[in-house]
Structures are given as C-alpha cells and as structure tokens.
Amino acid sequence: MTRLRHILFHFFLKILLVFFAFILPFTLFAQNDKDEADVVKMIADYKAMYCSASNGEILPTQEIKLLLKGPEGKKWFVSYSINNSPAIILNGNKAIELSEYEISLFLRNLSGKIQNYTIELKKAWLEDLTPLTIPDESGSATIQILPLPGPEFNDYFPKAKINSIQKYSAKIGKNSTYDVVLPEGAKMLENSSKIEANRQKIDLKIEWPEKDGARIFKLIEIDAFGCNSDTIYAGIELVKSFDVELGDTKNICKGDSCELIPVIDLPSEYKYKWSNGETSKSITVSKAGTYELTVTDLADQQKVSTYVDVNVHDVPHIPIDDLVVLLDQEHIIDIYEKNCTYLWSDGSTYATNTFSESGNYSVSKTSEFGCSNTKNFKAKLQDEIFTIELPEIIHMCGNEKMTLSPSLSIDQDYSFEWNTGSAEPEIPIETAGEYTVTVTDPDGFWKSASTKIQYHPNPIVDLGPDLVLWEGETAILDAKNPGASYIWNNGAKSQTIEVNSGGIYVVEVSDQFGCSNKDTLFIDYKNGQKFGVFLGEDQTICKGDSIYVSVQLEGNPVAPLTYNWVGTKCDAPETYLKKQGQFCLEVTDANGNMESDCIELTTKEVPNVNLGQDLISYPKQGIVLDAGTANCFYTWSTGEITQKITVSKEGEYWVKVTNQHNCIAQDTIEVGFLEDYPFVGLPKAFSPNGDGHNDKLFIHGSDIKNATLVIYNRLGQKIFETKNLNIGWDGCFKGELQDIDVYVYVLEVTYPDGKKMLKKGNVALLR
Numbered sequence: 001m002t003r004l005r006h007i008l009f010h011f012f013l014k015i016l017l018v019f020f021a022f023i024l025p026f027t028l029f030a031q032n033d034k035d036e037a038d039v040v041k042m043i044a045d046y047k048a049m050y051c052s053a054s055n056g057e058i059l060p061t062q063e064i065k066l067l068l069k070g071p072e073g074k075k076w077f078v079s080y081s082i083n084n085s086p087a088i089i090l091n092g093n094k095a096i097e098l099s100e101y102e103i104s105l106f107l108r109n110l111s112g113k114i115q116n117y118t119i120e121l122k123k124a125w126l127e128d129l130t131p132l133t134i135p136d137e138s139g140s141a142t143i144q145i146l147p148l149p150g151p152e153f154n155d156y157f158p159k160a161k162i163n164s165i166q167k168y169s170a171k172i173g174k175n176s177t178y179d180v181v182l183p184e185g186a187k188m189l190e191n192s193s194k195i196e197a198n199r200q201k202i203d204l205k206i207e208w209p210e211k212d213g214a215r216i217f218k219l220i221e222i223d224a225f226g227c228n229s230d231t232i233y234a235g236i237e238l239v240k241s242f243d244v245e246l247g248d249t250k251n252i253c254k255g256d257s258c259e260l261i262p263v264i265d266l267p268s269e270y271k272y273k274w275s276n277g278e279t280s281k282s283i284t285v286s287k288a289g290t291y292e293l294t295v296t297d298l299a300d301q302q303k304v305s306t307y308v309d310v311n312v313h314d315v316p317h318i319p320i321d322d323l324v325v326l327l328d329q330e331h332i333i334d335i336y337e338k339n340c341t342y343l344w345s346d347g348s349t350y351a352t353n354t355f356s357e358s359g360n361y362s363v364s365k366t367s368e369f370g371c372s373n374t375k376n377f378k379a380k381l382q383d384e385i386f387t388i389e390l391p392e393i394i395h396m397c398g399n400e401k402m403t404l405s406p407s408l409s410i411d412q413d414y415s416f417e418w419n420t421g422s423a424e425p426e427i428p429i430e431t432a433g434e435y436t437v438t439v440t441d442p443d444g445f446w447k448s449a450s451t452k453i454q455y456h457p458n459p460i461v462d463l464g465p466d467l468v469l470w471e472g473e474t475a476i477l478d479a480k481n482p483g484a485s486y487i488w489n490n491g492a493k494s495q496t497i498e499v500n501s502g503g504i505y506v507v508e509v510s511d512q513f514g515c516s517n518k519d520t521l522f523i524d525y526k527n528g529q530k531f532g533v534f535l536g537e538d539q540t541i542c543k544g545d546s547i548y549v550s551v552q553l554e555g556n557p558v559a560p561l562t563y564n565w566v567g568t569k570c571d572a573p574e575t576y577l578k579k580q581g582q583f584c585l586e587v588t589d590a591n592g593n594m595e596s597d598c599i600e601l602t603t604k605e606v607p608n609v610n611l612g613q614d615l616i617s618y619p620k621q622g623i624v625l626d627a628g629t630a631n632c633f634y635t636w637s638t639g640e641i642t643q644k645i646t647v648s649k650e651g652e653y654w655v656k657v658t659n660q661h662n663c664i665a666q667d668t669i670e671v672g673f674l675e676d677y678p679f680v681g682l683p684k685a686f687s688p689n690g691d692g693h694n695d696k697l698f699i700h701g702s703d704i705k706n707a708t709l710v711i712y713n714r715l716g717q718k719i720f721e722t723k724n725l726n727i728g729w730d731g732c733f734k735g736e737l738q739d740i741d742v743y744v745y746v747l748e749v750t751y752p753d754g755k756k757m758l759k760k761g762n763v764a765l766l767r
Helices: 002-037
Strands: 041-043 061-069 076-082 098-110 114-125 139-144 160-163 165-173 176-182 187-196 199-207 213-222 234-241 250-253 258-260 271-275 283-285 289-296 304-315 323-326 330-336 343-346 351-353 361-364 370-383 392-395 402-404 415-420 428-429 432-442 446-456 467-470 474-480 485-488 496-499 504-510 516-526 530-536 539-542 547-550 551-557 563-564 575-577 581-588 596-604 616-617 621-624 632-637 644-647 651-657 664-673 706-712 720-721 741-748 757-763
Touching: 041 114, 061 114, 061 139, 076 098, 098 114, 098 139, 165 187, 176 187, 258 304, 283 289, 289 402, 323 330, 392 402, 402 706, 530 581, 539 547, 621 664, 644 651
Parallel strands: 160 234, 250 304, 323 370, 392 446, 467 516, 530 596, 539 596, 616 664
Antiparallel strands: 041 061, 061 098, 076 114, 114 139, 165 199, 176 213, 187 199, 213 234, 258 283, 271 289, 289 304, 330 351, 343 361, 361 370, 402 428, 415 432, 432 446, 474 496, 485 504, 504 516, 530 551, 547 575, 563 581, 581 596, 621 644, 632 651, 651 664, 706 720, 706 741, 741 757
16 A cells, blocks of 8 residues: 555656646747737837937938837737827838837937937837737836037138138137148148137138138048048139239219129238229229239238229209299299100109199209209299398487398298307397398298498497596596587587596487487595505516515605505515416505505426336336326436436436526436346246146245245236245136146236336246
8 A cells, every 4th residue: 555655746746847847848938929919119229328429401400220129910000209209100000010119219419419219119009909018127218318519600702713722710629629621622721629618719720722612521520439530622722823803894874883703712911903093902082094903912912903983974964943933824834954864743744844833842853874863943933932122221329229121022931041140030239230030931941131320320339447546636537429519517518528436327329310328437546645556567486496585665754664466465565476366565654655566476397206116127228217208308317418317327317407497406316237146037837737736836046135025916916925035836717727827927026125027027827
C-alpha cells in the first residue's frame, strides 16, 4: 500500500511538471500576446534635442520622426496632441493597418531660445471602436528644438571693385563658431572676432580678385550645441569702375529749380566737381545749360564724369489785373499767346472771354512745354463801385484836435488804410499835413482820397531854465515871439520884464491866429554871496586803485561851510574814491545856501595774470609759461614780450601785463627740472584678477616726501584717490570691479627738498 502511494505520488508529480513545463507557458504566452494586441505605445528611439533646420526662404523648422507600435493584423486608430493642443487623429483619420507606424512631425522654433514640445498619445481604438491601452510610460515624448543661429552682416554692399580690399563685419552668437567660404580668386586678409554686448563681432578684410563678374561668398554659424545656421549667401558683383548717373534731361519752368543728385553704385568717399565750380554732392539749379560732374574716388583716385541737360521754359503771362472794372455788360478780356491752351472758370477754352456780371473768376494758361500759370481775379460792374469824398483843405489851430473820416456813397463794410498807419474808419488829427485814406470794399475794389490840414502851431514860449538870484542881482525875462500879445501874472503886457526878487513868473503869448501858449519860471532868491562848487572832470582808474578828489570853490560863500558826499558818510572837502559810479558833493554856507557838483568814476578791468603754482618738468623738455589775457603788452623777466614763453632753466620768472586801458598786473613763478631726481611713476597696466600678481596699482619710486594719486574714468569721474604710498587701487569703485578699459591718472609728487612734480597719463585695467 505504501509502495502504491509512492508510485501514485510520483505520477502526479510528473504530470504537474509537464503542466508547468509545457502547458502553463503556452497559456501565459497567449495571455501576453493578447496584452500586446491591445496596446498602442511610442517606441523611445528618438533624440531629446534637435537643431532647427533651414536654408533659404523656409522658416526654421525641424522634422521629427517617432515610431508607434500597435496591434498586429488589425486596423487601429490613435490621436495625439502637441503641448496640450487639441487632439489630432493620426494618418488623416484613416485606419492604420501596420503594427509599426512612423509619425513625421515638423516642429518650428521662432522664439530665439530653446523650445520644448511634448507629443502625447491621447486615445487609441480598433476599427470596431474597441479601446486600446496607451501605457503611461510610453505614451508621450518630450523633444527640445534648439533656436536657429542667426548670423548678421552689418555693413555689406553687393558691389565692389576688382583688386580692391574691402572690410565687412558680421555678428553671431557669443559662444558660436563660424566658417567663411570665399569665391575663387578672393583672399582673406583679416579674419578676427571679439565679444561685444553678448554677441560675437566678426571683422573680415577681403581682397577681391582682378576679374569682374558676379560672385558669392558664404558665412555659416555653428552654435554651442553644434547646430548650423541658415547659410548666408552674400552676392557680390565685382566691377572695374564705379558708375555715376544724373538721370534724363531735366525740364523746368522759369522761376522753378531742380536738384541734381548723382547716383553712385559703389559706397566710398568721393570728391565732387561740377562744371559751375560747386563741390557739393548735389546742386540746385534754375538756369538752362549742360551741367557736367566729375566724381573722384578718394580711395584710388579713379575719376568718372557724366552730364545732364537742363532746359528752362517760360511760364505764360496772363495780362489780367487782380481787380477788373467791367465798363459794360459785354466786357471782353483777351489773353491770347501762341501755342497755349486755356481753361476759364466757366469752362471756356478760348483765349478770349466775355463778362457781364460781377463775380470771382479764374483762368489757367498752359504753354506747349507744360508750364502753367493760373490767375484769379475779381470783376465788378462800374456802376456797382462806391465813391469817396474828403474836404480839400481843413484849417485848425495848434491846440485844437479833430476827427477825420471820409464820406462813402454805399453803405457796406469797408477796410481802411490811412497814410498814418491807422486801419480805423476815422483818425484823430493833431498836426498839420496831408492825410490820405484808401478804402477797400468787401470785393477788394478800392479808392483813395486826400485832404490837407493847415495847422497853425501855438507860439513857442520859453523863459529858459529856473534862475537863482543872489542878493543885489536882477534878471530880464523875455517871452520872445515879436508882434504877439503878452499877459504876465504880475500884470505886465510887454515882451520883456525885469525882476529882482524870487517867486513864480508866468506869461501867456497869443499870435495873430489866436493860438496861444504859456510858460512858467521859478526864481530862487538867496541872501549872501554867490559861490560855485567844482569837482573837476570825470575820472577813469584801474580796478583796485583809488583816486583823490577835492572840491574847488568859486566866489565867497559865507562861512562856516558844511560838506556832504551824497550816499557816503564823508563830510570833508576831499575824499578817496575807488568804486565805479557817480559821486556828488553838497556844500552849504552859513545862510543855508547849498550848491553841488558831481563826478563820474569809471573802473577798467585789470588783466588776469596767473602763471600757476611752481612747476617741475622733465629734463630736456621746456616749460611753456602763459601770461593769460590776450591782446595785451607783456614784459617778462627774460626780456621777451610775447604772451607765452618757453623756459628750460631753473629759476624765478615774472611777467608784467598791461592791457589797452593801461592797467597792469604781475605774477611770479618758480621753475625747476628733474635732472637730479629719481623716477616716480605708475606701471602701464595692472590686472586685478586675484591671482596674487599685479593685482593692485601702486606708485613706483623712492626718496618721496609725499604723493597724491587720483584715478579718473573716461567720463571724467574720480573713482580713486590716495595720499598713502602703501595703498594701491584694486580696480574697484564703490565696491564694484570696473570694466577692462584705459583710465586716466594724475600724480603729484613732492621730493624731500620741497620740489614738486605733476604727471598725467593712462593706465590699462586688464583681467
């Protein structure tokens, strides 16, 4: 029994082994085969990063190919989207019958930077709409499209002379490389690049071959990712000479002008010489003739000449006034001129036209050469024009006034223009003369009228200036104007009166026309002796100087006298003046009589002389001393008389400068040289890059008492200063390291013996 059980156990064990070895694998294979049949997935054999592709007119686009795997032997569909865009059914909505299908996508990058694209499978299904599975791990792909490098030519012209050497420049990416392909026979003389503002500037110098014709050269940029740019094909036409064109014959009308502008097919520096002597590039002409131009290329002195004819035609004359008076209702105007055409405002095209009504008209006349003239005019029937009147003569007295206005026959709006400049309908009259007015009606027709004003002026009465009578003096007052009548305020009626006392005297004078005038005189009567005050002539001094002024008295004033310099605190008969202006002195005697006089003081500028601080210069180099103010007389301690002198010996020098006002200024300077002094200075460059070598800029030299070093940038801004020989510039300003550049320094050194040296120069900051 035990043996039987053992035999059965081994039998079932063999059956189980056979099941696992043969039957189960087929079962699992069938299950896996079913899983594969229900799946659509993306095979990950693509690159993650692609270069943009373009060459010519196509925008930067790259073709991306992705392999999809679907069920075998079945028709299936799949939709996809790019960057979450609306889903698109693959294969144009047609069923895919292959188990492997390649998608071809064209992805564009115009952003100028790396652009990501995510291609995602959205849904998959069989022809009978049975859904298919899209595994998460193989249902999408992310691809990067690199930007297309964009090389640029900056200064390119498509023509050049044979055998010429031309410079060109281009810009590419900061980290890109490039390749230049020249046409046969051309030579590259210079090919360099440098970084400018996050771009790489390429400078090319090319010698073109000696054979003319069309050529092409290329510039290809390769960026840091190894992507090639769209090739720039630079067409170049090689010519033997430049061309100059002035165009066809110019036809202008008289009074007009035209500009002659040459067109040159090659860029260069040119010199221009016209047949009329002008040397500008273009000229404006208004006269007929042949104008020749010779152009010289300053690069190789090649000359090319051309010419153009200019014809000037007369503008036809239209003999019509701006305003036409129609003598009747069949007024004829004739403007005939041979070979001309006409167009009147009423549509007529004849040389003559008949007018019967008042109104605004125009006519255009055009010559056979196309020169046209237009005339606008107003016409008015004679009976519709106003009349004007003014009195022939108007008499008036000098102290009278009147208003003058013309009489007009028609009540309408007018404009007025008087010979006085007034534009009013009436003007005030105050003086004799002829007055004319021109009156214009609303249509522009005008008439003039004149009148004469006979003006009898008031007699001129002048008793003279106010008087001062001293004790015992008399005066004769004369009203003049013989034959007139007189009335004085003291009752006198004669032309003259004698006065011996103070007061106010008034006289009224009337002439034969009854025109009168009067004058008033004030007489100041003083007790005591008459005296005068005199300060002398006006004076001129140099600024900073002073002048002594004292009073001179005439007559016998009654003492004691008091003195008052107006505007000052001085009460003496003399004073010193040094400021510019007017100064007056009042002198008062014991009777209270006051007399005064004034003097004008003018100050002149003194020359500005400043030879500067004592100087130190280098051996064998003279120092130029400048006396400053120009156009003066100069006297140097050396005997020279010019504004500037050059000295080469140590010592003291002085100069005396005298200007046109005879004002003098002087200055002195001590000059020394450095023949016996050790060198002190700065290195030409330093490199503050932290490598421990030449990181700071120090003053170099020995036997120095003290020194001052100042550093300036290109803008003139002070960015460093030190008076300590042990403190150097680390290349920073306000904590920030300055750019690579050339900086200006000023170094002032004092030696132990007190002599000084001033040096200026440049120092380069490197990396």
